[in-house]
Amino acid sequence: MGNSKDDSKQRKAEREALREELLETQFELRSLEHGSVLVLISGNDFAGKAEVIHSFYEWLDNRYLNTRAFGMPKGVDKRMPRMWRYWRTLPPAGELGFYLGSWYHQPLMKLSRGQISINRFTAQMQDILHFERLLNDEGIILVKIWLHLTDDERGTRQRVDPSLLKQTVAMREWGDFSAADYEKVREGARLMTELTSTNESPWIRVPATDPHLRDQRIGQIVLEAMRQRINTPPVPRPVYGWQPAQRDYLAQLDYSQKLPKDEYQQQLLHWQNRLRDLMQHPRFARRSLMLVFEGSDAAGKGGAIRRITQCLDPRILRVHGTRAPSDEERRMPYLWRFWRRIPADGNVVVFDRSYYGRVLVERVEGFCAESEWQRAYGEINEFEQQLTENGTLLIKFWLAITEEEQLKRFKEREASPVKRYKLTEEDWRNRKRWPDYVEALNDMVEHTSTRSAPWHLIPAEDKRHARIQTLRILCEALEEALE
Numbered sequence: 001m002g003n004s005k006d007d008s009k010q011r012k013a014e015r016e017a018l019r020e021e022l023l024e025t026q027f028e029l030r031s032l033e034h035g036s037v038l039v040l041i042s043g044n045d046f047a048g049k050a051e052v053i054h055s056f057y058e059w060l061d062n063r064y065l066n067t068r069a070f071g072m073p074k075g076v077d078k079r080m081p082r083m084w085r086y087w088r089t090l091p092p093a094g095e096l097g098f099y100l101g102s103w104y105h106q107p108l109m110k111l112s113r114g115q116i117s118i119n120r121f122t123a124q125m126q127d128i129l130h131f132e133r134l135l136n137d138e139g140i141i142l143v144k145i146w147l148h149l150t151d152d153e154r155g156t157r158q159r160v161d162p163s164l165l166k167q168t169v170a171m172r173e174w175g176d177f178s179a180a181d182y183e184k185v186r187e188g189a190r191l192m193t194e195l196t197s198t199n200e201s202p203w204i205r206v207p208a209t210d211p212h213l214r215d216q217r218i219g220q221i222v223l224e225a226m227r228q229r230i231n232t233p234p235v236p237r238p239v240y241g242w243q244p245a246q247r248d249y250l251a252q253l254d255y256s257q258k259l260p261k262d263e264y265q266q267q268l269l270h271w272q273n274r275l276r277d278l279m280q281h282p283r284f285a286r287r288s289l290m291l292v293f294e295g296s297d298a299a300g301k302g303g304a305i306r307r308i309t310q311c312l313d314p315r316i317l318r319v320h321g322t323r324a325p326s327d328e329e330r331r332m333p334y335l336w337r338f339w340r341r342i343p344a345d346g347n348v349v350v351f352d353r354s355y356y357g358r359v360l361v362e363r364v365e366g367f368c369a370e371s372e373w374q375r376a377y378g379e380i381n382e383f384e385q386q387l388t389e390n391g392t393l394l395i396k397f398w399l400a401i402t403e404e405e406q407l408k409r410f411k412e413r414e415a416s417p418v419k420r421y422k423l424t425e426e427d428w429r430n431r432k433r434w435p436d437y438v439e440a441l442n443d444m445v446e447h448t449s450t451r452s453a454p455w456h457l458i459p460a461e462d463k464r465h466a467r468i469q470t471l472r473i474l475c476e477a478l479e480e481a482l483e
Helices: 002-029 049-059 084-088 105-112 118-137 162-166 179-196 211-231 261-279 282-286 301-309 355-359 370-389 403-415 425-431 434-448 463-481
Strands: 036-043 065-069 096-100 140-148 203-207 288-295 317-321 348-352 392-400 455-459
Touching: 002 049, 002 211, 036 049, 036 211, 049 065, 049 096, 049 211, 105 118, 105 179, 118 140, 118 179, 118 370, 140 179, 140 211, 179 203, 203 211, 261 301, 261 463, 288 301, 301 317, 301 348, 301 392, 301 463, 355 370, 355 434, 370 392, 370 434, 392 463, 403 425, 434 455, 455 463
Parallel strands: 036 096, 036 140, 065 096, 140 203, 288 348, 288 392, 317 348, 392 455
Antiparallel strands: none
Protein backbone atom coordinates (compact mmCIF):
# COMPACT_ATOMS: atom_id res chain seq x y z
CA MET A 1 0.00 0.00 0.00
CA GLY A 2 2.94 2.28 0.72
CA ASN A 3 4.15 1.97 -2.84
CA SER A 4 0.66 2.80 -4.10
CA LYS A 5 0.55 5.97 -1.99
CA ASP A 6 4.02 6.95 -3.16
CA ASP A 7 3.00 6.43 -6.78
CA SER A 8 -0.10 8.53 -6.23
CA LYS A 9 1.93 11.36 -4.67
CA GLN A 10 4.46 11.23 -7.48
CA ARG A 11 1.75 11.34 -10.13
CA LYS A 12 0.06 14.27 -8.41
CA ALA A 13 3.38 16.13 -8.24
CA GLU A 14 4.03 15.46 -11.93
CA ARG A 15 0.57 16.68 -12.82
CA GLU A 16 0.94 19.90 -10.80
CA ALA A 17 4.38 20.61 -12.26
CA LEU A 18 3.05 20.20 -15.80
CA ARG A 19 0.05 22.38 -15.00
CA GLU A 20 2.29 25.23 -13.82
CA GLU A 21 4.36 25.09 -17.01
CA LEU A 22 1.25 24.95 -19.19
CA LEU A 23 -0.37 27.90 -17.42
CA GLU A 24 2.73 30.05 -17.68
CA THR A 25 3.17 29.21 -21.36
CA GLN A 26 -0.51 29.80 -22.09
CA PHE A 27 -0.14 33.29 -20.61
CA GLU A 28 2.81 33.98 -22.93
CA LEU A 29 0.91 32.60 -25.93
CA ARG A 30 -1.89 35.11 -25.36
CA SER A 31 0.46 38.00 -26.13
CA LEU A 32 0.83 36.87 -29.76
CA GLU A 33 -0.88 38.90 -32.45
CA HIS A 34 -0.34 36.21 -35.07
CA GLY A 35 -0.57 32.45 -34.86
CA SER A 36 -2.18 29.90 -32.56
CA VAL A 37 -2.03 26.20 -31.63
CA LEU A 38 -4.72 23.76 -32.77
CA VAL A 39 -4.81 20.21 -31.35
CA LEU A 40 -6.63 17.47 -33.27
CA ILE A 41 -7.48 14.48 -31.07
CA SER A 42 -8.60 11.28 -32.77
CA GLY A 43 -8.54 7.57 -32.03
CA ASN A 44 -10.49 4.83 -30.30
CA ASP A 45 -13.76 5.95 -28.69
CA PHE A 46 -12.72 4.37 -25.38
CA ALA A 47 -9.24 5.90 -25.36
CA GLY A 48 -10.32 8.99 -23.38
CA LYS A 49 -10.34 11.71 -26.06
CA ALA A 50 -12.83 13.91 -24.22
CA GLU A 51 -11.17 13.13 -20.88
CA VAL A 52 -7.89 14.51 -22.24
CA ILE A 53 -9.58 17.81 -22.99
CA HIS A 54 -11.20 17.82 -19.54
CA SER A 55 -7.68 17.72 -18.10
CA PHE A 56 -6.71 20.84 -20.03
CA TYR A 57 -9.81 22.61 -18.75
CA GLU A 58 -8.68 21.75 -15.22
CA TRP A 59 -5.16 22.99 -15.84
CA LEU A 60 -5.57 26.12 -17.96
CA ASP A 61 -7.46 29.40 -18.20
CA ASN A 62 -10.72 28.30 -19.81
CA ARG A 63 -11.36 31.72 -21.34
CA TYR A 64 -8.63 31.12 -23.91
CA LEU A 65 -9.47 27.53 -24.83
CA ASN A 66 -11.56 26.78 -27.92
CA THR A 67 -13.06 23.31 -28.18
CA ARG A 68 -15.16 21.96 -31.01
CA ALA A 69 -16.54 18.46 -31.62
CA PHE A 70 -17.34 17.35 -35.15
CA GLY A 71 -19.35 14.31 -36.12
CA MET A 72 -20.70 13.56 -39.57
CA PRO A 73 -22.17 16.77 -41.06
CA LYS A 74 -25.86 17.47 -40.58
CA GLY A 75 -28.24 20.30 -41.46
CA VAL A 76 -26.55 23.37 -42.90
CA ASP A 77 -23.08 21.79 -42.50
CA LYS A 78 -24.11 19.10 -44.97
CA ARG A 79 -25.10 21.69 -47.57
CA MET A 80 -21.98 23.83 -47.30
CA PRO A 81 -18.44 23.11 -48.61
CA ARG A 82 -16.74 20.44 -46.51
CA MET A 83 -14.15 22.73 -44.96
CA TRP A 84 -16.61 25.53 -44.13
CA ARG A 85 -17.37 24.43 -40.58
CA TYR A 86 -13.67 24.07 -39.76
CA TRP A 87 -12.76 27.49 -41.14
CA ARG A 88 -15.50 29.14 -39.08
CA THR A 89 -14.24 27.66 -35.80
CA LEU A 90 -10.47 28.20 -36.04
CA PRO A 91 -8.91 29.58 -32.83
CA PRO A 92 -7.84 33.24 -32.94
CA ALA A 93 -4.23 34.31 -32.56
CA GLY A 94 -2.74 33.61 -29.15
CA GLU A 95 -5.23 30.91 -28.20
CA LEU A 96 -5.30 27.14 -27.91
CA GLY A 97 -7.90 25.11 -29.79
CA PHE A 98 -9.01 21.49 -29.55
CA TYR A 99 -10.89 19.56 -32.21
CA LEU A 100 -12.59 16.29 -31.28
CA GLY A 101 -13.14 14.80 -34.65
CA SER A 102 -11.74 16.98 -37.42
CA TRP A 103 -11.45 17.24 -41.18
CA TYR A 104 -10.10 13.67 -41.04
CA HIS A 105 -13.16 12.12 -39.47
CA GLN A 106 -15.60 12.15 -42.39
CA PRO A 107 -13.26 10.64 -45.06
CA LEU A 108 -11.92 8.07 -42.57
CA MET A 109 -15.44 7.07 -41.55
CA LYS A 110 -16.53 6.72 -45.18
CA LEU A 111 -13.44 4.69 -46.08
CA SER A 112 -14.00 2.36 -43.11
CA ARG A 113 -17.61 1.81 -44.17
CA GLY A 114 -16.66 1.20 -47.78
CA GLN A 115 -18.50 4.32 -48.97
CA ILE A 116 -15.50 5.79 -50.83
CA SER A 117 -12.61 4.20 -52.69
CA ILE A 118 -8.94 4.30 -51.75
CA ASN A 119 -8.34 6.67 -54.67
CA ARG A 120 -11.08 9.05 -53.49
CA PHE A 121 -9.75 8.88 -49.94
CA THR A 122 -6.22 9.64 -51.17
CA ALA A 123 -7.50 12.66 -53.13
CA GLN A 124 -9.27 13.99 -50.03
CA MET A 125 -6.07 13.57 -48.02
CA GLN A 126 -4.27 15.70 -50.62
CA ASP A 127 -6.94 18.39 -50.24
CA ILE A 128 -6.40 18.27 -46.48
CA LEU A 129 -2.64 18.67 -46.92
CA HIS A 130 -3.25 21.85 -48.94
CA PHE A 131 -5.53 23.16 -46.19
CA GLU A 132 -3.03 22.34 -43.44
CA ARG A 133 -0.22 23.98 -45.39
CA LEU A 134 -2.35 27.13 -45.61
CA LEU A 135 -2.93 27.04 -41.83
CA ASN A 136 0.80 26.57 -41.23
CA ASP A 137 1.52 29.55 -43.47
CA GLU A 138 -0.94 31.58 -41.38
CA GLY A 139 1.02 30.78 -38.22
CA ILE A 140 -1.18 27.98 -36.86
CA ILE A 141 0.73 25.07 -35.37
CA LEU A 142 -1.21 21.83 -35.83
CA VAL A 143 -0.80 19.03 -33.29
CA LYS A 144 -2.30 15.79 -34.62
CA ILE A 145 -2.74 13.09 -31.97
CA TRP A 146 -4.02 9.55 -32.42
CA LEU A 147 -4.93 7.77 -29.18
CA HIS A 148 -4.70 4.00 -29.31
CA LEU A 149 -5.44 1.07 -26.99
CA THR A 150 -3.73 -1.70 -28.95
CA ASP A 151 -0.19 -2.28 -30.12
CA ASP A 152 -0.77 -2.42 -33.85
CA GLU A 153 2.84 -3.22 -34.63
CA ARG A 154 2.81 -6.49 -32.63
CA GLY A 155 -0.89 -7.18 -33.08
CA THR A 156 -1.26 -8.01 -29.37
CA ARG A 157 -3.79 -6.48 -27.03
CA GLN A 158 -2.49 -4.26 -24.27
CA ARG A 159 -3.85 -4.42 -20.73
CA VAL A 160 -6.45 -1.64 -20.52
CA ASP A 161 -7.29 0.18 -17.31
CA PRO A 162 -10.82 -1.10 -16.44
CA SER A 163 -11.85 2.44 -15.43
CA LEU A 164 -11.56 3.48 -19.07
CA LEU A 165 -14.38 1.16 -20.07
CA LYS A 166 -16.61 2.45 -17.28
CA GLN A 167 -16.27 6.09 -18.25
CA THR A 168 -19.06 7.80 -20.11
CA VAL A 169 -17.79 8.40 -23.61
CA ALA A 170 -18.44 12.10 -24.21
CA MET A 171 -18.27 11.72 -27.97
CA ARG A 172 -18.67 8.56 -30.02
CA GLU A 173 -16.80 9.21 -33.26
CA TRP A 174 -17.27 5.71 -34.57
CA GLY A 175 -20.60 4.72 -33.00
CA ASP A 176 -21.32 1.06 -32.28
CA PHE A 177 -18.39 -0.39 -34.18
CA SER A 178 -17.50 -4.05 -33.85
CA ALA A 179 -13.94 -5.34 -33.48
CA ALA A 180 -13.88 -5.95 -37.24
CA ASP A 181 -15.09 -2.39 -37.87
CA TYR A 182 -12.36 -0.97 -35.63
CA GLU A 183 -9.78 -2.97 -37.56
CA LYS A 184 -10.95 -1.21 -40.73
CA VAL A 185 -10.61 2.12 -38.92
CA ARG A 186 -7.06 1.21 -37.86
CA GLU A 187 -6.17 0.23 -41.42
CA GLY A 188 -7.57 3.51 -42.71
CA ALA A 189 -5.76 5.44 -39.98
CA ARG A 190 -2.46 3.86 -40.98
CA LEU A 191 -3.00 5.00 -44.57
CA MET A 192 -4.12 8.43 -43.36
CA THR A 193 -0.94 8.76 -41.31
CA GLU A 194 1.27 7.77 -44.23
CA LEU A 195 -0.41 10.29 -46.51
CA THR A 196 -0.67 13.28 -44.15
CA SER A 197 2.27 13.18 -41.73
CA THR A 198 4.50 16.11 -42.64
CA ASN A 199 7.50 17.78 -41.04
CA GLU A 200 5.29 20.69 -39.99
CA SER A 201 2.33 18.59 -38.79
CA PRO A 202 3.19 14.95 -38.08
CA TRP A 203 0.77 12.46 -36.57
CA ILE A 204 1.74 11.49 -33.01
CA ARG A 205 0.53 8.15 -31.63
CA VAL A 206 -0.09 8.24 -27.89
CA PRO A 207 -0.84 5.06 -25.87
CA ALA A 208 -4.07 5.54 -23.89
CA THR A 209 -3.91 2.49 -21.61
CA ASP A 210 -2.89 4.56 -18.57
CA PRO A 211 -4.92 7.81 -18.25
CA HIS A 212 -2.21 9.58 -16.23
CA LEU A 213 0.58 8.77 -18.68
CA ARG A 214 -1.71 9.60 -21.57
CA ASP A 215 -2.55 13.06 -20.21
CA GLN A 216 1.05 13.78 -19.20
CA ARG A 217 2.33 12.84 -22.63
CA ILE A 218 -0.24 15.00 -24.45
CA GLY A 219 0.34 17.84 -22.01
CA GLN A 220 4.05 17.80 -22.85
CA ILE A 221 3.30 17.71 -26.58
CA VAL A 222 0.99 20.72 -26.33
CA LEU A 223 3.48 22.55 -24.09
CA GLU A 224 6.22 22.08 -26.69
CA ALA A 225 3.88 23.28 -29.46
CA MET A 226 2.98 26.47 -27.55
CA ARG A 227 6.66 27.16 -26.86
CA GLN A 228 7.47 26.62 -30.52
CA ARG A 229 4.80 29.14 -31.55
CA ILE A 230 6.07 31.68 -28.98
CA ASN A 231 9.78 31.28 -29.73
CA THR A 232 9.60 30.81 -33.49
CA PRO A 233 7.73 33.55 -35.34
CA PRO A 234 6.07 32.34 -38.56
CA VAL A 235 8.47 32.51 -41.49
CA PRO A 236 6.82 33.35 -44.83
CA ARG A 237 7.09 30.38 -47.18
CA PRO A 238 8.73 31.38 -50.46
CA VAL A 239 6.77 30.85 -53.67
CA TYR A 240 8.82 29.13 -56.35
CA GLY A 241 8.19 29.54 -60.05
CA TRP A 242 5.79 32.49 -59.79
CA GLN A 243 5.74 34.55 -62.99
CA PRO A 244 4.12 37.94 -63.69
CA ALA A 245 1.44 38.23 -66.36
CA GLN A 246 2.59 38.49 -69.95
CA ARG A 247 -0.54 40.29 -71.19
CA ASP A 248 -2.07 43.69 -70.56
CA TYR A 249 -5.72 42.73 -70.21
CA LEU A 250 -7.02 46.26 -69.69
CA ALA A 251 -5.37 47.53 -72.87
CA GLN A 252 -7.40 45.03 -74.91
CA LEU A 253 -10.76 46.47 -73.84
CA ASP A 254 -12.88 48.68 -76.06
CA TYR A 255 -13.66 51.70 -73.89
CA SER A 256 -15.71 53.41 -76.61
CA GLN A 257 -18.76 51.17 -76.13
CA LYS A 258 -21.83 53.22 -75.19
CA LEU A 259 -25.53 52.66 -74.75
CA PRO A 260 -28.14 55.39 -75.51
CA LYS A 261 -30.49 56.18 -72.65
CA ASP A 262 -33.65 54.93 -74.38
CA GLU A 263 -32.08 51.62 -75.33
CA TYR A 264 -30.61 51.33 -71.83
CA GLN A 265 -34.06 51.62 -70.25
CA GLN A 266 -35.46 48.91 -72.53
CA GLN A 267 -32.58 46.52 -71.89
CA LEU A 268 -32.58 47.22 -68.16
CA LEU A 269 -36.26 46.25 -67.96
CA HIS A 270 -35.64 43.11 -70.03
CA TRP A 271 -32.67 41.79 -68.07
CA GLN A 272 -34.05 42.68 -64.65
CA ASN A 273 -37.29 40.84 -65.42
CA ARG A 274 -35.26 37.90 -66.69
CA LEU A 275 -33.20 37.88 -63.48
CA ARG A 276 -36.35 37.91 -61.34
CA ASP A 277 -37.69 34.90 -63.22
CA LEU A 278 -34.43 32.99 -62.89
CA MET A 279 -34.25 33.62 -59.15
CA GLN A 280 -37.67 31.99 -58.78
CA HIS A 281 -36.60 28.86 -60.66
CA PRO A 282 -37.18 25.76 -58.48
CA ARG A 283 -33.64 24.52 -59.08
CA PHE A 284 -32.09 27.64 -57.56
CA ALA A 285 -33.16 26.39 -54.12
CA ARG A 286 -30.42 23.74 -54.49
CA ARG A 287 -27.80 26.21 -55.69
CA SER A 288 -26.29 29.44 -54.39
CA LEU A 289 -24.94 32.55 -56.07
CA MET A 290 -21.87 34.61 -55.20
CA LEU A 291 -20.99 37.78 -57.07
CA VAL A 292 -17.58 39.44 -56.74
CA PHE A 293 -17.20 43.06 -57.87
CA GLU A 294 -13.76 44.61 -58.20
CA GLY A 295 -12.52 47.57 -60.21
CA SER A 296 -10.86 50.94 -60.16
CA ASP A 297 -12.12 53.57 -57.73
CA ALA A 298 -15.18 55.37 -59.20
CA ALA A 299 -15.68 52.65 -61.83
CA GLY A 300 -19.37 52.30 -60.91
CA LYS A 301 -19.42 49.10 -58.87
CA GLY A 302 -22.12 50.39 -56.53
CA GLY A 303 -24.46 51.38 -59.36
CA ALA A 304 -24.05 48.01 -61.09
CA ILE A 305 -24.71 46.17 -57.84
CA ARG A 306 -27.88 48.16 -57.17
CA ARG A 307 -29.33 47.24 -60.59
CA ILE A 308 -28.91 43.60 -59.62
CA THR A 309 -30.07 43.75 -56.00
CA GLN A 310 -33.26 45.58 -57.06
CA CYS A 311 -34.38 42.23 -58.51
CA LEU A 312 -33.61 40.06 -55.49
CA ASP A 313 -35.58 39.08 -52.42
CA PRO A 314 -33.81 40.83 -49.51
CA ARG A 315 -34.46 37.78 -47.31
CA ILE A 316 -31.97 35.72 -49.32
CA LEU A 317 -29.51 38.54 -50.09
CA ARG A 318 -26.40 39.81 -48.34
CA VAL A 319 -24.13 42.57 -49.70
CA HIS A 320 -20.71 42.85 -48.10
CA GLY A 321 -18.59 45.95 -48.57
CA THR A 322 -15.08 44.71 -47.85
CA ARG A 323 -12.85 47.11 -45.97
CA ALA A 324 -9.69 46.85 -43.89
CA PRO A 325 -9.93 43.91 -41.48
CA SER A 326 -11.12 44.53 -37.93
CA ASP A 327 -8.96 43.73 -34.90
CA GLU A 328 -10.74 40.37 -34.59
CA GLU A 329 -10.20 39.58 -38.26
CA ARG A 330 -6.50 40.43 -38.08
CA ARG A 331 -6.10 37.70 -35.45
CA MET A 332 -7.47 35.07 -37.83
CA PRO A 333 -6.19 33.54 -41.11
CA TYR A 334 -6.76 35.84 -44.07
CA LEU A 335 -9.63 33.92 -45.73
CA TRP A 336 -11.50 33.32 -42.44
CA ARG A 337 -13.78 36.36 -42.73
CA PHE A 338 -14.76 35.43 -46.27
CA TRP A 339 -15.47 31.78 -45.47
CA ARG A 340 -17.94 33.06 -42.85
CA ARG A 341 -19.87 34.99 -45.52
CA ILE A 342 -20.32 32.45 -48.30
CA PRO A 343 -23.94 31.78 -49.34
CA ALA A 344 -26.02 28.77 -48.32
CA ASP A 345 -28.34 27.02 -50.77
CA GLY A 346 -30.97 29.35 -52.20
CA ASN A 347 -29.07 32.47 -51.12
CA VAL A 348 -27.10 35.25 -52.81
CA VAL A 349 -23.98 37.01 -51.54
CA VAL A 350 -22.48 40.06 -53.24
CA PHE A 351 -18.97 41.27 -52.44
CA ASP A 352 -18.29 44.95 -53.18
CA ARG A 353 -14.54 44.36 -53.13
CA SER A 354 -13.46 41.04 -51.76
CA TYR A 355 -10.73 38.59 -50.79
CA TYR A 356 -8.88 39.78 -53.91
CA GLY A 357 -7.73 42.71 -51.81
CA ARG A 358 -4.76 40.54 -50.81
CA VAL A 359 -3.42 40.58 -54.39
CA LEU A 360 -4.52 44.15 -55.13
CA VAL A 361 -4.47 46.85 -52.44
CA GLU A 362 -2.49 44.81 -49.88
CA ARG A 363 0.11 43.96 -52.50
CA VAL A 364 0.41 47.48 -53.92
CA GLU A 365 0.36 49.29 -50.58
CA GLY A 366 2.75 46.83 -48.92
CA PHE A 367 0.27 45.64 -46.29
CA CYS A 368 1.46 42.04 -46.72
CA ALA A 369 4.75 40.35 -47.60
CA GLU A 370 5.60 39.49 -51.20
CA SER A 371 5.44 35.77 -50.41
CA GLU A 372 1.94 36.23 -48.92
CA TRP A 373 0.36 37.84 -51.98
CA GLN A 374 2.15 35.49 -54.36
CA ARG A 375 0.91 32.52 -52.33
CA ALA A 376 -2.62 33.96 -52.25
CA TYR A 377 -3.38 33.18 -55.90
CA GLY A 378 -3.29 29.44 -55.22
CA GLU A 379 -5.18 29.83 -51.94
CA ILE A 380 -7.92 31.85 -53.65
CA ASN A 381 -8.21 29.31 -56.47
CA GLU A 382 -8.63 26.48 -53.96
CA PHE A 383 -11.23 28.50 -52.03
CA GLU A 384 -13.23 29.18 -55.18
CA GLN A 385 -12.90 25.59 -56.38
CA GLN A 386 -14.45 24.33 -53.14
CA LEU A 387 -17.36 26.74 -53.59
CA THR A 388 -18.06 25.81 -57.20
CA GLU A 389 -17.72 22.06 -56.54
CA ASN A 390 -20.36 22.47 -53.83
CA GLY A 391 -22.84 24.08 -56.22
CA THR A 392 -22.13 27.79 -55.81
CA LEU A 393 -22.34 29.80 -59.03
CA LEU A 394 -19.44 32.24 -58.71
CA ILE A 395 -19.30 35.23 -61.09
CA LYS A 396 -16.46 37.76 -60.92
CA PHE A 397 -16.60 41.24 -62.48
CA TRP A 398 -13.88 43.82 -62.99
CA LEU A 399 -15.29 47.22 -63.98
CA ALA A 400 -12.61 49.08 -65.92
CA ILE A 401 -12.20 52.78 -66.67
CA THR A 402 -9.26 54.76 -68.02
CA GLU A 403 -7.06 56.96 -65.87
CA GLU A 404 -8.53 60.05 -67.54
CA GLU A 405 -12.11 58.99 -66.87
CA GLN A 406 -11.31 58.34 -63.23
CA LEU A 407 -9.91 61.87 -62.81
CA LYS A 408 -13.06 63.29 -64.39
CA ARG A 409 -15.29 61.33 -62.00
CA PHE A 410 -13.19 62.28 -58.99
CA LYS A 411 -13.63 65.97 -59.81
CA GLU A 412 -17.38 65.50 -60.28
CA ARG A 413 -17.62 63.81 -56.89
CA GLU A 414 -15.58 66.57 -55.29
CA ALA A 415 -18.01 69.18 -56.60
CA SER A 416 -21.18 67.30 -55.67
CA PRO A 417 -22.68 67.76 -52.16
CA VAL A 418 -24.32 64.31 -52.32
CA LYS A 419 -21.31 62.45 -53.72
CA ARG A 420 -18.47 64.21 -51.93
CA TYR A 421 -18.53 61.62 -49.14
CA LYS A 422 -17.46 58.92 -51.62
CA LEU A 423 -14.13 60.61 -52.27
CA THR A 424 -11.33 60.16 -49.72
CA GLU A 425 -7.66 60.97 -49.39
CA GLU A 426 -7.02 57.26 -49.88
CA ASP A 427 -8.65 57.45 -53.34
CA TRP A 428 -6.29 60.23 -54.40
CA ARG A 429 -3.31 58.34 -52.98
CA ASN A 430 -4.28 55.13 -54.79
CA ARG A 431 -4.58 57.07 -58.04
CA LYS A 432 -0.88 57.91 -57.85
CA ARG A 433 -0.16 54.16 -57.93
CA TRP A 434 -2.18 53.58 -61.12
CA PRO A 435 0.58 51.62 -62.98
CA ASP A 436 1.10 49.39 -59.93
CA TYR A 437 -2.61 48.59 -59.74
CA VAL A 438 -2.70 47.80 -63.48
CA GLU A 439 0.20 45.39 -63.00
CA ALA A 440 -1.56 43.78 -60.03
CA LEU A 441 -4.82 43.48 -62.01
CA ASN A 442 -3.07 41.74 -64.91
CA ASP A 443 -1.42 39.25 -62.54
CA MET A 444 -4.73 38.64 -60.79
CA VAL A 445 -6.54 37.82 -64.04
CA GLU A 446 -3.66 35.69 -65.29
CA HIS A 447 -3.50 33.56 -62.15
CA THR A 448 -7.12 33.39 -60.94
CA SER A 449 -9.32 33.35 -64.05
CA THR A 450 -10.28 29.68 -64.10
CA ARG A 451 -12.74 27.62 -66.12
CA SER A 452 -15.24 27.42 -63.26
CA ALA A 453 -14.69 31.02 -62.08
CA PRO A 454 -13.49 33.25 -64.93
CA TRP A 455 -13.04 36.99 -64.70
CA HIS A 456 -15.38 39.22 -66.73
CA LEU A 457 -13.61 42.48 -67.62
CA ILE A 458 -16.20 45.13 -68.49
CA PRO A 459 -15.39 48.56 -69.95
CA ALA A 460 -17.23 51.01 -67.72
CA GLU A 461 -16.51 54.40 -69.28
CA ASP A 462 -20.23 54.38 -70.04
CA LYS A 463 -22.07 53.34 -66.87
CA ARG A 464 -25.21 52.30 -68.71
CA HIS A 465 -23.25 49.90 -70.90
CA ALA A 466 -21.47 48.40 -67.86
CA ARG A 467 -24.70 47.84 -65.92
CA ILE A 468 -26.40 46.03 -68.80
CA GLN A 469 -23.31 43.90 -69.39
CA THR A 470 -23.19 42.72 -65.78
CA LEU A 471 -26.92 41.87 -65.85
CA ARG A 472 -26.60 40.03 -69.15
CA ILE A 473 -23.60 37.97 -68.03
CA LEU A 474 -25.34 37.13 -64.75
CA CYS A 475 -28.57 36.02 -66.43
CA GLU A 476 -26.80 33.93 -69.07
CA ALA A 477 -24.66 32.20 -66.42
CA LEU A 478 -27.75 31.48 -64.30
CA GLU A 479 -29.63 30.10 -67.30
CA GLU A 480 -26.79 27.71 -68.07
CA ALA A 481 -26.39 26.64 -64.43
CA LEU A 482 -30.10 25.94 -63.96
CA GLU A 483 -30.62 23.94 -67.16
